[in-house]
Amino acid sequence: MPCLLRNGEVIPTIDDLDENYGVKGSKILVRIDINSPIDPRTGRILDDTRIRAHAKTIRELSERGAAVVLISHQGRPGEPDFTSLEPHSKVLSDRLGMTVKFVDDVIGPAARQAIKELKPGEILLLDNTRLVSEEIIEATPEKHAGSIFVQRLAPLFNYYINDAFATAHRSQPSIVGFPMLLPSAAGRVLERELHALSKLYKPEERPRVFVLGGGKVHDTLRILEYLHANRAADRILATGLVAELFMVAKGINIGRKNIEVLEAKGILALVPRARRLLLRGLPLETPVDFVTEHNGEVRVEAVGTGIEGVIRDIGPQTISMYSEMMKEARLIVLRGPAGVIEDPRFRKGTEELVKSAAESNAYVIIGGGHLNVIASNLGLADKENMHLSTGGGALLLFLAGEDLPGLTALAKSARKFFPQLSAKHST
Numbered sequence: 178m179p180c181l182l183r184n185g186e187v188i189p190t191i192d193d194l195d196e197n198y199g200v201k202g203s204k205i206l207v208r209i210d211i212n213s214p215i216d217p218r219t220g221r222i223l224d225d226t227r228i229r230a231h232a233k234t235i236r237e238l239s240e241r242g243a244a245v246v247l248i249s250h251q252g253r254p255g256e257p258d259f260t261s262l263e264p265h266s267k268v269l270s271d272r273l274g275m276t277v278k279f280v281d282d283v284i285g286p287a288a289r290q291a292i293k294e295l296k297p298g299e300i301l302l303l304d305n306t307r308l309v310s311e312e313i314i315e316a317t318p319e320k321h322a323g324s325i326f327v328q329r330l331a332p333l334f335n336y337y338i339n340d341a342f343a344t345a346h347r348s349q350p351s352i353v354g355f356p357m358l359l360p361s362a363a364g365r366v367l368e369r370e371l372h373a374l375s376k377l378y379k380p381e382e383r384p385r386v387f388v389l390g391g392g393k394v395h396d397t398l399r400i401l402e403y404l405h406a407n408r409a410a411d412r413i414l415a416t417g418l419v420a421e422l423f424m425v426a427k428g429i430n431i432g433r434k435n436i437e438v439l440e441a442k443g444i445l446a447l448v449p450r451a452r453r454l455l456l457r458g459l460p461l462e463t464p465v466d467f468v469t470e471h472n473g474e475v476r477v478e479a480v481g482t483g484i485e486g487v488i489r490d491i492g493p494q495t496i497s498m499y500s501e502m503m504k505e506a507r508l509i510v511l512r513g514p515a516g517v518i519e520d521p522r523f524r525k526g527t528e529e530l531v532k533s534a535a536e537s538n539a540y541v542i543i544g545g546g547h548l549n550v551i552a553s554n555l556g557l558a559d560k561e562n563m564h565l566s567t568g569g570g571a572l573l574l575f576l577a578g579e580d581l582p583g584l585t586a587l588a589k590s591a592r593k594f595f596p597q598l599s600a601k602h603s604t
């Protein structure tokens with residue numbers, strides 16, 4: 178059964194691909210998202226959730242007799258978590274119980290040779306896709322189909338599978354270019370996400386409360402603009418650096434040290450956009466107290482005359498206020514931690530908000546790498562009213578009603594390579 182998008186378009190699954198084209202003996206390029214939190218000091222992978230999530234797709238393709246070549250990004254160039262995928266290949270081998278070969282190349286001769294030599298059933302991971310400069314350019318599928326990245330690799334494959342739901346909001350070559358040239362399908366992670374979201378996400382379920390935090394403030398602001406334009410959120414509870422931005426936009430004094438943090442991260446430049454959203458009536462709440470760090474000392478500071486320490490987490494009053502506000506929701510979406518959860522002293526705010534959401538009567542969708550770890554550690558992974566999504570930004574844009582380029586490209590590919598399937602479901 179293929180995946181159906183909101184607009185009635187069809188995305189084939191692995192079963193459709195096998196039925197129509199035959200997977201045995203083929204060579205398949207699989208785009209996964211194993212972008213994981215990395216300890217900047219040691220380079221160690223701190224959480225393997227995304228790596229484990231893709232195991233099913235990879236094992237299944239290998240067992241069906243395909244030679245499986247995996248591609249993924251890790252971090253963004255210039256950031257401390259922009260690393261090679263070699264450690265990921267070891268973790269993946271371990272979680273799969275199968276050998277995953279690795280080559281420290283993406284489109285060069287070493288990668289192409291390794292791909293050519295790969296035998297049915299074998300698995301190969303290429304290096305970080307963002308080592309190729311074209312990969313950070315956003316362009317149309319047609320343009321990316323002509324990129325050097327896609328032109329070098331596509332002729333070596335029979336099929337393309339996209340299993341990277343968490344990167345489906347990026348219009349980058351590894352996401353949108355290959356489906357234009359190869360018969361393509363959704364992997365099991367993408368299939369599960371689309372299935373769960375279509376079941377869980379009923380537009381009439383209101384009020385909808387979005388709890389948004391974390392560090393990707395540029396992305397979150399863009400998402401808030403979509404959420405607001407599409408009237409997709411009834412209440413937004415801001416935490417993390419997102420909250421700090423909006424507090425500045427509201428004219429609240431967050432203290433010199435925190436302003437410096439925002440400045441260093443290029444977040445202050447976003448204040449006018451945040452202010453515009455507030456003026457247009459964005460229903461966004463900000464914290465009333467914080468846990469801060471001041472000269473090595475941890476304390477709770479109320480918002481008011483100015484905050485002395487560096488903000489690390491939301492405070493107890495904010496936890497109660499936000500938890501109360503979640504009680505009336507029919508759908509709660511959480512994305513991005515409320516504080517610097519890498520340090521256990523600043524994990525409470527995030528944990529308490531996740532717990533309050535889980536105890537509510539709402540459907541709860543948890544997105545993004547960091548919150549997935551928290552929810553899993555709290556034993557909430559299999560809770561009935563909860564969906565743990567591998568996506569963060571992709572999930573929110575999907576929920577805001579936006580078309581995700583990765584999904585659009587797969588649907589477009591289906592019209593070309595699976596015309597019967599598309600025709601059957603459009604009638």
Ligand SMILES: Nc1ncnc2c1ncn2[C@@H]1O[C@H](COP(=O)(O)OP(=O)(O)O)[C@@H](O)[C@H]1O
Nearest residue numbers: 391392393417513515516517545546547548569
């Ligand atoms: N107040 C804060 N100050 C600095 N960093 C923060 C703050 N709150 C959250 N963060 C950071 O945000 C990061 C996670 O953000 P993000 O990547 O957007 O989340 P996700 O991976 O879940 O989508 C974490 O590394 C965390 O330390």
Ligand SMILES: O=C(OP(=O)(O)O)[C@H](O)COP(=O)(O)O
Nearest residue numbers: 212343344545546568569570571
């Ligand atoms: O971690 C990701 O997104 P997320 O933080 O929104 O969950 C994806 O791997 C996408 O990465 P990107 O936001 O650097 O394109």
